Amino acid sequence: MKTKKFDVGLIKMELQPNGFVKGLVLKRDLTIRECKHIMKNILGIDFFDRDCFEDQTEYKEFNENLVRDVNDWLKGEFDDTALMEEYAPDCSDEPIGVMCLVPVISYLKTKDIID
Numbered sequence: 001m002k003t004k005k006f007d008v009g010l011i012k013m014e015l016q017p018n019g020f021v022k023g024l025v026l027k028r029d030l031t032i033r034e035c036k037h038i039m040k041n042i043l044g045i046d047f048f049d050r051d052c053f054e055d056q057t058e059y060k061e062f063n064e065n066l067v068r069d070v071n072d073w074l075k076g077e078f079d080d081t082a083l084m085e086e087y088a089p090d091c092s093d094e095p096i097g098v099m100c101l102v103p104v105i106s107y108l109k110t111k112d113i114i115d
Contacts, residue, residue, distance in 0.1 A: 013025065026113055
């Protein structure tokens with residue numbers, strides 16, 4: 001079995017009024033490249049690429065929605081289930097899972113997107 005160590009250290013999280021965790025505090029929004037990296041390379045969600053769209057406008061709109069959705073998901077404003085339904089409909093009944101967040105958080109720290 002392969003293993004890998006992730007150093008996530010302390011992370012700043014936003015809380016809801018009731019004290020439950022809402023999401024991560026981002027220093028800045030992620031770029032399209034960073035969002036695609038998280039979705040494809042960390043979460044393993046393979047979605048449409050440029051060749052799947054008839055024109056550039058549709059592809060641009062898809063990318064804008066992806067950036068908005070991933071950033072909102074990290075901030076706790078977009079649900080895991082909704083993210084899966086939108087970008088991995090064949091696997092939408094499978095949650096992303098808390099263990100998948102460990103490498104996401106490690107990546108965000110490496111990119112200096114979170115404290």
